[in-house]
Amino acid sequence: MTAVQWTRLDWASMSAAARGEALRRPAQVASASVRASVEAIVEQVRVVGDAALFALTERFDGARLESLAVTQAEFDAAEVSANVRNAIDDAATRIETFHRAGVPQPYALDTAPGVRCERMLRPIRRVGLYAPAGSAPLPSTVLMLGIPARLAGCPDIVLCTPPRADGSADPLVLAAAKRCGITRVFKVGGAQAIAGMAFGTASIPRCDKLFGPGNAFVTEAKRLVSMAGDGPAIDMPAGPSEVLVIADASADPRFVAADLLSQAEHGADSQVILVSDDTGFIDSVATALEAQLASLPRRAIAAAALAQSRAIRVPTLADAFDVSNDYAPEHLILSVEAPRAWLPRVHAAGSVFLGGFAPEAIGDYCSGTNHVLPTGGAARAISGLSVASFQVAISVQSANRAGLAAIGATATTLARAEGLEAHARAIDVRLECA
Numbered sequence: 001m002t003a004v005q006w007t008r009l010d011w012a013s014m015s016a017a018a019r020g021e022a023l024r025r026p027a028q029v030a031s032a033s034v035r036a037s038v039e040a041i042v043e044q045v046r047v048v049g050d051a052a053l054f055a056l057t058e059r060f061d062g063a064r065l066e067s068l069a070v071t072q073a074e075f076d077a078a079e080v081s082a083n084v085r086n087a088i089d090d091a092a093t094r095i096e097t098f099h100r101a102g103v104p105q106p107y108a109l110d111t112a113p114g115v116r117c118e119r120m121l122r123p124i125r126r127v128g129l130y131a132p133a134g135s136a137p138l139p140s141t142v143l144m145l146g147i148p149a150r151l152a153g154c155p156d157i158v159l160c161t162p163p164r165a166d167g168s169a170d171p172l173v174l175a176a177a178k179r180c181g182i183t184r185v186f187k188v189g190g191a192q193a194i195a196g197m198a199f200g201t202a203s204i205p206r207c208d209k210l211f212g213p214g215n216a217f218v219t220e221a222k223r224l225v226s227m228a229g230d231g232p233a234i235d236m237p238a239g240p241s242e243v244l245v246i247a248d249a250s251a252d253p254r255f256v257a258a259d260l261l262s263q264a265e266h267g268a269d270s271q272v273i274l275v276s277d278d279t280g281f282i283d284s285v286a287t288a289l290e291a292q293l294a295s296l297p298r299r300a301i302a303a304a305a306l307a308q309s310r311a312i313r314v315p316t317l318a319d320a321f322d323v324s325n326d327y328a329p330e331h332l333i334l335s336v337e338a339p340r341a342w343l344p345r346v347h348a349a350g351s352v353f354l355g356g357f358a359p360e361a362i363g364d365y366c367s368g369t370n371h372v373l374p375t376g377g378a379a380r381a382i383s384g385l386s387v388a389s390f391q392v393a394i395s396v397q398s399a400n401r402a403g404l405a406a407i408g409a410t411a412t413t414l415a416r417a418e419g420l421e422a423h424a425r426a427i428d429v430r431l432e433c434a
């Protein structure tokens with residue numbers, strides 16, 4: 001059996017500084033070196049374009065490509081079993097249903113007689129999606145990105161995904177793209193893919209907004225290009241996976257261990273945290289983790305993630321929610337008695353899973369919610385992906401003479417209070433003319 005080496009902590013006996021350290025993300029440790037290499041990669045792509053993309057793809061993905069774009073022939077040749085195709089379709093249908101219910105609606109109302117204010121919605125014209133495929137190809141991510149993009153009405157959708165070493169795109173990723181009606185797919189990954197979509201190259205069109213999760217290189221590249229004066233907008237920091245489980249003694253330790261491992265297996269930089277008010281329960285989860293880890297195909301990755309993870313004993317369940325809100329996890333699992341009753345205490349989390357039969361894995365694939373979620377504590381203020389992420393809202397106002405007369409004095413008074421005389425006169429000139 002592989003020994004589980006996670007850090008066990010007793011919250012009540014820790015100082016504020018020790019608590020802060022306990023909730024620090026592992027990915028932050030590497031950020032200086034990641035930042036330096038991402039800066040170099042982004043600059044190379046920006047200056048050299050396609051030639052840099054070919055060279056970086058050979059260096060990081062081991063693939064020598066003749067063309068970055070996936071051809072129609074490659075799409076046609078991408079084979080997936082009927083079983084997987086049906087699963088993609090079933091997941092897609094449920095994701096569509098949930099996201100369609102959340103499509104934002106325009107609205108209009110009169111704020112004074114003769115003054116009408118509206119908010120209209122438009123799809124972002126060209127969106128760039130990133131589907132990870134470094135450690136494991138994620139066709140489910142294509143669905144999570146492509147379906148809301150389609151529902152928003154985005155006319156131009158570009159998708160990048162790392163190639164396999166033989167230069168082909170993952171067939172499952174292509175099958176999911178097909179299901180979403182995405183035809184412009186490029187075989188490029190990492191920071192170089194983000195830079196390609198941000199600034200445009202001979203092959204890859206420049207995009208208005210970039211979406212999608214990825215490893216620390218992808219996440220840092222998104223942050224960097226979004227800060228460039230001429231760079232695109234981005235959806236959110238959606239980096240290495242995280243889950244925080246709040247569990248009491250009523251939970252099944254095998255279920256909790258399985259949920260922790262399901263996120264630990266994403267990458268050595270994933271972080272999984274158990275918070276419980278019961279020391280004996282934490283012991284049982286540790287035992288279950290060791291038993292389950294032993295037969296896991298990706299046990300080396302999961303064990304590495306566990307090594308930087310935490311099991312925290314808190315005095316009461318209420319304290320567990322304080323810990324969770326401070327950490328602001330991407331995923332929060334409530335494995336407690338009457339979990340819904342605790343929801344009012346949740347103030348910061350990407351997606352919440354209630355009770356023993358809602359494993360985080362259903363949200364990853366097919367419950368219907370989106371799995372592209374904020375990580376690194378961004379859930380304090382940023383929401384997971386939705387149709388609204390792919391739209392811009394534009395406000396509109398119209399007024400007739402009576403309407404302007406009704407509200408004009410307020411505007412001229414405030415304009416003169418701000419010392420902006422031209423603003424005031426733009427109103428007066430209209431009201432003064434017959």
Ligand SMILES: NC(=O)c1ccc[n+]([C@@H]2O[C@H](COP(=O)([O-])OP(=O)(O)OC[C@H]3O[C@@H](n4cnc5c(N)ncnc54)[C@H](O)[C@@H]3O)[C@@H](O)[C@H]2O)c1
Binds near residue numbers: 191192216238267375
């Ligand atoms: N937060 C979310 O919503 C969410 C959703 C799904 C997946 N994820 C996360 O996405 C990540 C996917 O990561 P991945 O690595 O499997 O795939 P990835 O596609 O994000 O990254 C692979 C690319 O990383 C680049 N790369 C690898 N090593 C590099 C190095 N040393 N220097 C520069 N570039 C390098 C390569 O170009 C490669 O193509 C995981 O951490 C997973 O947890 C997050």
Ligand SMILES: N[C@H](CO)Cc1c[nH]c[nH+]1
Binds near residue numbers: 141330
């Ligand atoms: N758990 C990931 C988000 O952190 C999403 C995912 C895709 N496939 C499996 N899991």
Ligand SMILES: [Zn+2]
Binds near residue numbers: 262263266364
């Ligand atoms: Zn997952």
